Amino acid sequence: MKRILLLILLLSAFPTIAQKLEGVVTYDRTQDYVKIMSRMSFLSLDQKERMKATNKNYSSRPTQMVLYFNEDQSLYTNADEYWRSEDGRWSYRNSDYTIRRDFKQETKSDVIEMLGKTYIIEDSLPTPKWKILNQLKDIAGHICMKAETEDPVKEQKVVAWFAQDIPVSAGPEQYYGLPGLILELDLNDGDVVVTATKIELRDVAKELTANKKIKGKKIKTSDYDKIVKDHIQSSMKAQENPYWSIRY
């Protein structure tokens, strides 16, 4: 709906702005396990505080993610298929996570590996309900404005910082739909922070159209939401952290 309005707006009122805007953003995705564990309702305050105090001096290493975008499409995925430790002693395969968006067709095609399975979610594209706030911040040399929404399934507070000067709707993880490219995403006050480290404007038609065949179970957005919701509920009931086996 909003897309259509925008489309009408763009097509009718401002036919002159037709500058081609495309490129690739590299993000650092940092997950704060201690903060996430602190949200587990089955832990007592004593346990949470002890865990925080013990782990005070440790921080998790970020995982690199990439976002290819143009005005109509975006593709967000792991920068490297494998995670590697800095000292070269460990590597393991990152779970498949490919988020494909088509703003023009209003469709999505996501590959998400979770709970030991690979799911392919192909559906129409719902837009998050964003609120625009009055804060400015610089991320990777771009002045960004703050926007907020929430994830009704995972019950997360989502803060996005979108660039004023890159007018595309794309964004990291499964978020998009702001007047500018999302350069930073903050889930639940720092539990997970995805920050752009490098923005490169170049031709990415090849990356956007590349179609790697991945086998998986085809489901709809509503099925995906239900799987996630059920898993969170049953894990919490079994007093286990649900986010060991699904993405935060």
Next chain:
Amino acid sequence: MKNLLLLLLLLAGCSTAFAQSPRFTIRGSIADTNKAVLPGATVMLLTPKDSALVNFGRTNDKGAFEFRNVKRAPYILKVSYVGFLPLQKEVDPGDGDVTDLGTLEIKPIQKELLEVVVKTARAPLSIRGDTIEYNASSFKVPAGSTVEELLKRLPGVQVDQDGNIKAQGEDVKKVTVDGKTFFGTDPKLATKNLPAEAIDKIQIFNDKTEAAKTTGIDDGKREKAVNLALKESHKRGGFGKVTAGAGTKDRFQLRGNYNRFNTKEQMSVLGFGNNINQTGLSWDDYQDFRGSQSFNWEDQGDFGFYSGGMYFFGGDDGMGVPLTGGYSSNRGFSRNYAGGANYNYDTKKTKLSSNYFYNQTGQTLSSTSNKQTFLPEGTFVTISGNSQGSFTRNHRGSARYEQQLDSLNTLVLIGNLRANSGNNAQFSNQNFYRAADTSQTNLDNRNNFNGLQLATTAIFRHKFLKKGRNFAASVAFNLNDSDGTAKQRSTNTFFTDSTGAGPTVVRINQDVTNSSLRTELKSSLHYIEPLTKTMFWETFYNFSLRNDKVDRDVFDLTDQGAVRNRNLSRYYTNDYTYNRVGTVLRYSDKGFNISGGLAGVWYKLAGRFASDQSATTFTNVSRQYFTVAPNFSGNYRLKNKSMGLYYNVNIQQPQTSQLQPGVVDNSNPRFIQEGNPGLLPSLTHNLNGSFSSFNPGNFVNYYLSLNYGYNINQIVYNQTIDENLITTSRPENISGGTRVGSYLNFGFPLKKTKATLNLGSSLNFNKNPIYINTVLNDTRSDNYNFRVNLDLTLFDKFTLYPYFNWGITDTRYSINSSQNQKIYNHNYGGAMNIQFPGGIFFNGQMNYQIYKLKNERFPFTQKLPILNLAVYKQFLKDNKAEVRLTAYDVFNKNRGITQQAYQNFVQKEEVQTLAQYFMLSVSYNVRGLKSQMRQNNGW
């Protein structure tokens, strides 16, 4: 839905003919303060209620924008453009079809402000209506500055000589701290007194006048106000907990700790006292005590193969705070007191931790044992009764300092000191039976000891600019000084009357003084070179110089006074030099992590000994040893599976006491321990394979591991037993011992999240060679273990964890197959938790042990039911307090019985220990107590 909306849209378009259409159009244009149009500005339409984004667009090349056919409602129009302050404009829908907002001017962001925002990347600048928020960390001020200095640096803020503040040209009338007035109304009080480093954010805004606030009538006047938001680090916290309990049979326990902390510092004190055999801290208490310094993973200065497998001299055993997991020991009765204090200071660059800990344990132990020893020519039985009283105390101090010198260099300094002392008194009655041949020994030994241990390490780590290239060096100095005296009294009666003169009686009446000093200087180097993104080459070098100096003087107390026993007295020094050079090649990619390496180990011992340090002639001992130790580790990780294969050679140096020439310990005259200066390091080839799988979808998991070990120069205690049944044991090297083992676990949910079944087995087959009276005996011990565990959490208020363990050990002796035996050890039991109404909880733990020994001579069966129960109630806000009634060993059956089958003997020992008692305890925890309905499943 989309079509419907389109339809609505079309309808909206068609319905313009009506008086007031439900849709309207908003248009306008954007310009800067110099009336220059701004093309490409972002224009957003928000709802006034919650700033929800309804629509957005961008201005065209004329700076114009238009939102067509939007729902007729009030909006907020928000304009954002790089370099300009965002503009908000309320849009009144009016009655017309088009609302033209005309030209909207946006103001540029002050240049300094923009630079602050741009340069200090992580600092958001908030513009909330009238409020501008600054992040204090964006403005550098010298250490120790006041808030005034900080304010002077803010764009648009001036502070005059008297400290009066002006913001955007207006006087600041009020300064608040976290929204509260700071000591009166003079704004300068806060700005001149508060340290700048305490401030997180500075908010400058227009506040209603005091008059308006008190009268409640808004006079429309606004005055500038500043709010200072304090940093989290300057918010302090404290917590503590205490438990006190008293029980039947004079049982008691006391435990408490208190902590104070902010983000940089943590100070804690802890103490406990009890007579329920708890000698150390639980994990929770330990973590509360040590805080951020509980675990330091990189403090090992002996660099080597990553997978470990290399034992290096020394070790800091017993140097740290005693940590027993809070379990009660099952031997004797002990009364324990301990207490200490810990201080941590942590910043990103500097981490400092220091603590002091004292503990003492007084223990009484009385035991009986029945032991059968096999000799090539027969067996004999020893029945003994023992009673022992001991007291030990330890003072421990430790400090650790870590400094990040710069982004590439880190220095870690660690120092641990322990001073211990104690005494021990032992009375024992031992009866030996072999056919008609019997003898008896009664002994009364007392000793005192004092010791001082010091362990220090310095580690320097350097990262090169080239990613992955690393260098580390370490130096360590350890010292162990111990002194002791002992009184050895015994009467040995041999009833075999071969001469007809009646039983032979041998009395031993000796005083012994022992003093030993060990010093060690170590150093290690480590270098990692990245060959490619996935290949790494590592080199390490270890060096150690160790010196042992031991003086043992034994005096026979005779009618003529103390006479030095030249055979048993000994003075010796040993110098060890140890060198190891190793190299490793590692590959890690696509889930494969493989490393292979080789180390060359060179070891030299130069010792000299005599019966006394004043002796003119010393005997020299010299041993050299060189070996090459390979190492391999490989693992492969798939989606939900992983497998690994590991091979290493474990080299273990002989201990100081094992290398002592002559008699090391004759405190038990029937069991004399000798040393062996000719011992070589023992070498074990270990091979390990594992496979594991976990399916996070259905929670089915299995784990299988196999291991194999082959010993070369294993240090075993060979025994010679003379005709009087006096055993002399001497450590010697022997090769050929093997170990084969497997471990299997299979777990799956019977009903997801409610019932889980775990099945497991471990099978171990060991072969241990030993010489008994110069005859080689191979002891083969086959051990079969099977487990079934159930987690039943069917209801929130009732949980049950039953288990069933079956164990069989089949032991066979090559020198005496008539002694072959089977030991059956089965355990059935479980834990149960119930929550009753009124916040009352019940916990029950049962273990039923069935023990069966099957051999030709001593068949034996024993059944021990041990039941522990607890009822507790939590109360006060957040469950801060708890009353608990515990019944320990309800059936009064706990006997501390152990049964062991070793190389050439089987022994059953029964130690009196804590049995039935009841205890009432009260706990208080500032952070609240948790009712434990479920077993911790390793969240």
